[in-house]
Amino acid sequence: MTIAVCLKWINASGQTDIDDDRFMGFSYADQAALEYALRVAENTNDEVIVVTAGPVGAEAVLRDAIARGAQRAVRIDIDRSHDSAVIAQAIAQAVSHCSLIWCGDYSSDRGSGSVPAFIAAQLSFAQALGLVDIVLPTGAQSPITALRRLDGGRREQLEIRGQAVISVEGSTARLRRASLKGSMAANKQVIEIVTVNQVAVETPPTRAYRPRARAVAAPVGNSALDRVRQITDTSTAKGHGETVHLEPREAAELIVSKLREWGYQS
Amino acid sequence: MTDTDIIVVGAGPAGSCAAIAAAKAGKRVVLIERGPFPGSKNMYGGVIYPRILDELIPDWFEHAPIQRWIVRRSTMLLSDTGALNIDYRSNAWGQAPYNGATAYRPDFDNWLAQQAVAAGAELICSTTVTGLLRDAQGRINGITTDRPDGDLTASVVIACDGVNSFIAKEAGLYKAVDASNYTLGVKETLSLPKSVIDERFGVRDNQGVDIEILGGTSGVNGGGFIYTNLDTIAVGVVLKLPKLSAQKKRPEEIIAELKRHPAIAPLIEGAEVIEYSAHLIPEAGLDMMPKMVADGLLVAGDAAALCLAAGIWLEGVNFAMASGMYAGQSAAQAMTAGNTTAAGLQTYTKKLNETFVLKDHKKLRKIPHLVLSDRVQHKYPGFVTGIVERMFRVENPHPKPGVRRILREERKKAGISLMDLVRDALTGLKGFG
Incomplete structure (x- = not known):
């Protein structure tokens, strides 16, 4: 079994005007992911493979991860300016043989957290994303239990079995320090380089979001003031305000049907 | 068998030059840096005189990350309201082979450390050296660090860990530390x-x-x-x-x-x-320097107090680079000769004594104390600017006063006795040679 950790090579300086290899690194979320992967591997004797997508400079984060205990490193030679779907497709190809794929929930360089979800979709793996608490099993057969952040301060408890993509928040674990001998060995580690064929991902043309146009009847009235009032008056209820008490399934169906009716969804 | 041949502690100018010299001599070198990258801990904002790099990196001035080449060198005396500026300009200093330069040390040190890596040294950052390892005979044979599994053995350790060197202190090379x-x-x-x-x-x-x-x-x-x-x-x-x-x-x-x-x-x-x-x-020059050699250990750069603060000459990086280079060369020679005891490493002190590194310090031994003395600090700037003020102030219809009179009156006003003035002048003359 192999456990993969996806690491993004980012500007770790916290300042946007610095573009300098000396300040590059990986975000706390990725560090936490690496730490969990190493802990799991300690229990199960699995191999840990670290993967990054980017230019030669990105190998620094892989060597760092090797120094801390990962066994293999793969760099996907791809232009980082590609969007998340393309990057995720390239990563998914490199980690398709792995049982668990650990990621940070999102990188600190304005990451959207979409890459882990895209990887899971590409590989048809289960996904447990945005975890805030993880309990690793002591036995290999037991599931990983975790808490996932939901809106409004709610939490969702998950049990993770089988092949899965897991993304964790940066505060969940502190990455171990590399041993001195580990750092020295990592300098000599061979990094596997994967060149990807330009993956074709269909992305619809993007435009600013706006609701669809809908026909509004012209106001009717004797005076201009009446007609203006009809359009601008907010003192009387109109439009879509409605409170209903339904089971979640019926509520969702109602929302979808209303959105269709109002023209927000086709 | 040791983990490596030579460990250099600190990837500043001294450490990187030591690593370059030792790696060029074919030795396995590990260069350990406390910060996340070389220079990241450095705040020095002064002038670097890299001429000594000609020996190690012949075309350094083509590649070094320099900010500006110094073409104007000024010494300014300030009283409360006045200023006397002695300013020399040479545009030739702004062309090859150059003289002094300003640089951001995080850039310069990083560049220099990369030269060491290119020469074959192994650079390990984010690692603090916490102590020295000794063999059964008490001879230094490695270091301990704050990293897990962090001991590393070597034939020679070169301490370039900067001012207030913990390594030189642990090795017992410093006398009692005097804050002055x-x-x-x-x-x-x-x-x-x-x-x-x-x-x-x-x-x-x-x-x-x-x-x-x-x-x-x-x-x-x-x-x-x-x-x-x-x-x-x-x-x-x-x-x-x-x-x-x-x-x-x-x-x-x-x-x-x-x-x-x-x-x-x-x-x-x-x-x-x-x-x-x-x-x-x-800043105290020769008077505060430690012993620079012990069994299995050399000390270079600021760690050895090799900083020249002699009034008109304020230099440190060039002393660091030179002493580092000589330390690297001596360590490699001693290893090749199979004798890394203090006696085997004495070529280092010999080299320092033969070159500007200690010759300048010996010649200018008294100058740092003179420059920082109370009279030079608190009385002379007012005295000198007072003289110049009166020489160039036109007070017609009064005729110009004689220079001797101005000197006498200003000296009295500044509260400097003739004896002290003569004594300081002699010390200065003797010191500056």
Whole structure:
């Protein structure tokens, strides 16, 4: 079994005007992911493979991860300016043989957290994303239990079995320090380089979001003031305000049907 | 079998040059740096004189990350309101083979360390050396670090861990530490557009200015400095520790006072402070230097107090690079000869004694004390500026006073006895040779 950790090579300086290899690194979320992967591997004797997508400079984060205990490193030679779907497709190809794929929930360089979800979709793996608490099993057969952040301060408890993509928040674990001998060995580690064929991902043309146009009847009235009032008056209820008490399934169906009716969804 | 041949502690100018020299001699070298990258801990804002690099990196000036080449060298004496500036300009210093330069040390040190890596040294960052390892005979044979599994053995350790070297102290090479041997260097980096700096300092392109200041340190013994980078200016003071402590003044207040001086304020007007930093400087020269060799250990750079603070000459990086280079070469030679005891490593002290590294320090031994003495610090700037003030002030219908009269009166006003003046002049003459 192999456990993969996806690491993004980012500007770790916290300042946007610095573009300098000396300040590059990986975000706390990725560090936490690496730490969990190493802990799991300690229990199960699995191999840990670290993967990054980017230019030669990105190998620094892989060597760092090797120094801390990962066994293999793969760099996907791809232009980082590609969007998340393309990057995720390239990563998914490199980690398709792995049982668990650990990621940070999102990188600190304005990451959207979409890459882990895209990887899971590409590989048809289960996904447990945005975890805030993880309990690793002591036995290999037991599931990983975790808490996932939901809106409004709610939490969702998950049990993770089988092949899965897991993304964790940066505060969940502190990455171990590399041993001195580990750092020295990592300098000599061979990094596997994967060149990807330009993956074709269909992305619809993007435009600013706006609701669809809908026909509004012209106001009717004797005076201009009446007609203006009809359009601008907010003192009387109109439009879509409605409170209903339904089971979640019926509520969702109602929302979808209303959105269709109002023209927000086709 | 040791883990490596030579361990160099600290990837500053001394450490990187030691690593380059030893790696070029075919030895396995591990260069250990405390910061996340070489230079990341460095705040030095002064002038680097890299001529010594000709030996290690012949075309250094083509590649080194230099801000400006110094073409104007000024020494400024400040009284409360007056300023006497002795300024020398040579545009030839701004062309190959160059003389001094300003540089951002995180850039310069990183570049120099990469030269060591290119020469074959292995650079390990984010690692603090916590102590020395010794063999059964008590001979130093490695280091301990703060990393897990962090012991590393070697035939020779070269300590380039900077001022207040914990390694040299642990090895017992320093005498008791005396705070009066140290100064505190405090620096503000001020941001100004390049065109404004060029205009105010009368330079173009990558020409730069170095102004060393005597006086203007709010009564604390020390000195001030202004250095130009491309689009920043480094302004700061160097303050003698016991005096700073006794005066109970904050260093940033002293810099603020210096920046308000009528001779300084126009140079930095409108500039924004983008960085403030401070660091100790070993300023007492030969009198505070430790033994530089022990069994399996060499000490170089600031760790060996190889910093020249002799008034008109303020140099440290070149001494660090030279001593580092000689340490690297000597360590490699001693290893090849199979004798890394103190006796086997003595070629290092021999080399230091034969070259400018110790010759300059021996010649200028008394100068650091003279420069930081109370009379030079508190009386001479007022005395000298008073003389110049009266020489150039026209007070018609009174006729011009004679120079001897001015000298006598100003000396009395400044409270300097003739004996002291003669004594200091002799010390200066003897010291500067």
